[in-house]
Amino acid sequence: xxxxxxxxxxxxxxxxxxxxxxxxxxxxxxxxxxxxxxxxxxxxxxxxxxxxxxxxxxxxxxxxxxxxxxxxxxxxxxxxxxxxxxxxxxxxxxxxxxxxxxxxxxxxxxxxxxxxxxxxxxxxxxxxxxxxxxxxxxxxxxxxxxxxxxxxxxxxxxxxxxxxxxxxxxxxxxxxxxxxxxxxxxxxxxxxxxxxxxxxxxxxxxxxxxxxxxxxxxxxxxxxxxxxxxxxxxxxxxxxxxxxxxxxxxxxxxxxxxxxxxxxxxxxxxxxxxxxxxxxxxxxxxxxxxxxxxxxxxxxxxxxxxxxxxxxxxxxxxxxxxxxxxxxxxxxxxxxxxxxxxxxxxxxxxxxxxxxxxxxxxxxxxxxxxxxxxxxxxxxxxxxxxxxxxxxxxxxxxxxxxxxxxxxxxxxxxxxxxxxxxxxxxxxxxxxxxxxxxxxxxxxxxxxxxxxxxxxxxxxxxxxxxxxxxxxxxxxxxxxxxxxxxxxxxxxxxxxxxxxxxxxxxxxxxxxxxxxxxxxxxxxxxxxxxxxxxxxxxxxxxxxxxxxxxxxxxxxxxxxxxxxxxxxxxxxxxxxxxxxxxxxxxxxxxxxxxxxxxxxxxxxxxxxxxxxxxxxxxxxxxxxxxxxxxxxxxxxxxxxxxxxxxxxxxxxxxxxxxx
Amino acid sequence: xxxxxxxxxxxxxxxxxxxxxxxxxxxxxxxxxxxxxxxxxxxxxxxxxxxxxxxxxxxxxxxxxxxxxxxxxxxxxxxxxxxxxxxxxxxxxxxxxxxxxxxxxxxxxxxxxxxxxxxxxxxxxxxxxxxxxxxxxxxxxxxxx
Numbered sequence: 001x002x003x004x005x006x007x008x009x010x011x012x013x014x015x016x017x018x019x020x021x022x023x024x025x026x027x028x029x030x031x032x033x034x035x036x037x038x039x040x041x042x043x044x045x046x047x048x049x050x051x052x053x054x055x056x057x058x059x060x061x062x063x064x065x066x067x068x069x070x071x072x073x074x075x076x077x078x079x080x081x082x083x084x085x086x087x088x089x090x091x092x093x094x095x096x097x098x099x100x101x102x103x104x105x106x107x108x109x110x111x112x113x114x115x116x117x118x119x120x121x122x123x124x125x126x127x128x129x130x131x132x133x134x135x136x137x138x139x140x141x142x143x144x145x146x147x148x149x150x151x152x153x154x155x156x157x158x159x160x161x162x163x164x165x166x167x168x169x170x171x172x173x174x175x176x177x178x179x180x181x182x183x184x185x186x187x188x189x190x191x192x193x194x195x196x197x198x199x200x201x202x203x204x205x206x207x208x209x210x211x212x213x214x215x216x217x218x219x220x221x222x223x224x225x226x227x228x229x230x231x232x233x234x235x236x237x238x239x240x241x242x243x244x245x246x247x248x249x250x251x252x253x254x255x256x257x258x259x260x261x262x263x264x265x266x267x268x269x270x271x272x273x274x275x276x277x278x279x280x281x282x283x284x285x286x287x288x289x290x291x292x293x294x295x296x297x298x299x300x301x302x303x304x305x306x307x308x309x310x311x312x313x314x315x316x317x318x319x320x321x322x323x324x325x326x327x328x329x330x331x332x333x334x335x336x337x338x339x340x341x342x343x344x345x346x347x348x349x350x351x352x353x354x355x356x357x358x359x360x361x362x363x364x365x366x367x368x369x370x371x372x373x374x375x376x377x378x379x380x381x382x383x384x385x386x387x388x389x390x391x392x393x394x395x396x397x398x399x400x401x402x403x404x405x406x407x408x409x410x411x412x413x414x415x416x417x418x419x420x421x422x423x424x425x426x427x428x429x430x431x432x433x434x435x436x437x438x439x440x441x442x443x444x445x446x447x448x449x450x451x452x453x454x455x456x457x458x459x460x461x462x463x464x465x466x467x468x469x470x471x472x473x474x475x476x477x478x479x480x481x482x483x484x485x486x487x488x489x490x491x492x493x494x495x496x497x498x499x500x501x502x503x504x505x506x507x508x509x510x511x512x513x514x515x516x517x518x519x520x521x522x523x524x525x526x527x528x529x530x531x532x533x534x535x536x537x538x539x540x541x542x543x544x545x546x547x548x549x550x551x552x553x554x555x556x557x558x559x560x561x562x563x564x565x566x567x568x569x570x571x572x573x574x575x576x577x578x579x580x581x582x583x584x585x586x587x588x589x590x591x592x593x594x595x596x597x598x599x600x601x602x603x604x605x606x607x608x609x610x611x612x613x614x615x616x617x618x619x620x621x622x623x624x625x626x627x628x629x630x631x632x633x634x635x636x637x638x639x640x641x642x643x644x645x646x647x648x649x650x651x652x653x654x655x656x657x658x659x
Numbered sequence: 660x661x662x663x664x665x666x667x668x669x670x671x672x673x674x675x676x677x678x679x680x681x682x683x684x685x686x687x688x689x690x691x692x693x694x695x696x697x698x699x700x701x702x703x704x705x706x707x708x709x710x711x712x713x714x715x716x717x718x719x720x721x722x723x724x725x726x727x728x729x730x731x732x733x734x735x736x737x738x739x740x741x742x743x744x745x746x747x748x749x750x751x752x753x754x755x756x757x758x759x760x761x762x763x764x765x766x767x768x769x770x771x772x773x774x775x776x777x778x779x780x781x782x783x784x785x786x787x788x789x790x791x792x793x794x795x796x797x798x799x800x801x802x803x804x
């Protein structure tokens with residue numbers, strides 16, 4: 001007979017207010033195999049854990065059931081508690097009577113009955129638990145950082161500084177990301193490039209960092225400690241070893257294309273570096289727009305290159321590498337404007353996004369930072385800024401607040417006045433949110449010193465009128481319709497994840513929310529970890545945030561990765577599939593459903609009626625098995641069984657839950 | 660007994676198999692958000708919807724469950740790459756089998772509920788409880804106990 005102990009947590013009033021603890025204890029004592037049932041106000045507290053440890057020893061418990069919060073919350077805590085008392089940690093089961101019972105039901109009687117049923121189920125499962133031993137496996141001490149923006153650069157530098165090799169993968173030809181496009185940063189008005197470029201150079205020069213620019217992650221396999229990643233390094237068509245970065249090739253290149261870095265406001269060549277401070281300072285040929293690749297004509301770059309670095313024959317390289325940890329820092333895009341017709345974006349060159357404004361005001365941007373109207377290169381007089389274009393817009397855009405727009409618009413208003421003292425900024429807003437160090441002060445400066453006019457209300461329509469733009473809006477504080485003759489309209493567009501974030505999430509096996517932002521393992525306590533062990537998140541791929549937050553988070557993600565790489569070995573989850581060879585018929589239906597190629601066939605020689613007989617059976621590679629149990633459900637003879645979630649256990653759970 | 664009388668004091672028992680990574684987490688989120696749903700729902704945690712064998716479902720019906728829900732990650736989002744696709748095929752076949760042996764296929768539902776869809780979890784559970792309430796108790800497969 002088992003000696004099962006049931007520990008019921010009150011969780012203060014979280015459980016005890018809706019579940020009658022006394023009834024539950026009484027019922028639990030009657031359950032088969034239960035020799036002890038007790039309660040504690042907070043089972044996870046020091047006293048609660050002491051109670052568990054003491055009782056395991058005193059009552060000689062061989063199985064433990066904790067009725068408390070979700071196992072996703074405290075299963076590990078209680079497993080450790082049991083282990084401390086000498087019990088195999090896999091002999092602990094959790095009955096989730098908080099998230100799945102007391103918090104979702106109001107009727108105390110019904111909730112109590114259900115709590116008893118959930119505990120009965122956990123007891124039935126625990127009775128069939130077997131002690132499991134995790135296996136040790138070696139950690140690959142190398143990290144991968146996906147995304148070369150400020151988050152990726154910071155994470156790579158921190159990991160590299162700790163002494164581990166890092167591959168920093170960036171899709172575009174240069175690292176730098178969004179921050180490289182910005183002019184100044186709020187609230188200090190630091191020059192963005194001036195504080196970023198030294199970090200870019202540090203990253204490139206660091207002996208532990210291997211930059212893989214113009215590269216994309218193509219396939220991710222494996223698991224924590226041993227990810228196997230395939231990276232496609234796209235053909236640059238320029239030999240990085242020979243190129244001196246002289247720039248003669250793009251001076252002479254005749255093909256002109258809209259510059260992605262300048263948000264389409266300026267032209268670049270078909271062979272180009274995205275911006276002057278690019279790292280590495282090695283051009284790439286955009287093969288879609290190059291005359292050589294489209295028409296087999298031209299080839300000027302090759303002719304003029306003094307280092308003979310241009311190489312039209314170069315092809316993509318597939319790099320296969322193993323990593324112990326991965327930091328994902330893929331950043332953001334701006335929301336598409338197709339659905340916001342009233343602002344007229346795309347219909348007039350003087351209606352621009354906030355990102356385009358950054359480029360116009362930037363000294364390295366189009367027009368040399370003079371901030372002139374794109375339509376006629378004249379200085380703008382009246383500039384209308386519109387907050388929340390797509391943000392906080394449940395019906396058409398995104399319901400969330402993009403967080404940084406209030407502050408960068410205040411910055412834009414300041415920069416406008418610095419460039420053109422006679423200009424006037426008008427800002428349409430819903431609320432001004434300035435939570436952050438020195439943020440409110442900065443916003444007040446924009447209003448008081450730089451005389452930005454803030455109008456609380458929405459813009460209804462923007463339309464061209466002569467060489468001006470008529471902005472129709474409403475000021476809800478004075479309850480008046482407002483019409484402004486503007487020279488420039490700047491739309492503070494909602495931040496969204498990169499357009500292909502969803503695909504990356506699938507490739508990596510990390511969760512994403514309704515808007516495709518990557519989801520953290522716990523919103524409060526594990527903000528930089530994903531649900532998948534060994535995969536960490538940094539920056540705006542997880543949600544809108546500003547630069548200091550991004551840098552802090554990148555550092556935190558790096559710290560987590562370093563802690564992981566610091567271990568020589570990790571313990572595997574022992575909840576993997578096992579084969580009962582005596583039942584296996586060798587049909588290998590299991591092999592077909594296994595997503596990890598963890599199952600193979602194995603010849604087995606055995607004696608039947610005195611004769612040698614060979615047959616095939618399935619074999620599980622424990623290091624590859626991730627414990628999904630698809631094979632166990634597919635196995636007709638019932639030979640395949642997932643440890644920790646065995647057929648017998650699940651059937652016992654069904655029996656108990658239906659009682 | 661009229662149908663109305665039958666459904667009035669009938670409290671269905673519904674077993675929900677929830678995958679650890681999406682639906683179980685979604686159920687947790689429903690709890691954290693205090694989104695109430697009927698106490699008729701009882702959740703069994705499985706690593707993946709592909710772990711659920713048709714045997715478990717038949718056993719639940721045999722033991723008196725009036726409805727069964729299998730909930731997993733959205734197609735394409737399976738934590739184990741492809742498990743929910745196996746589950747989808749397996750249970751569309753099982754539903755046809757249930758119909759074939761004379762059990763209303765409506766008693767078995769398969770849903771995709773992500774870890775961020777707490778309110779959807781509560782809604783799905785409310786809906787199936789309402790449906791089973793109208794359908795009445797499962798008498799066909801329930802064993803004599």
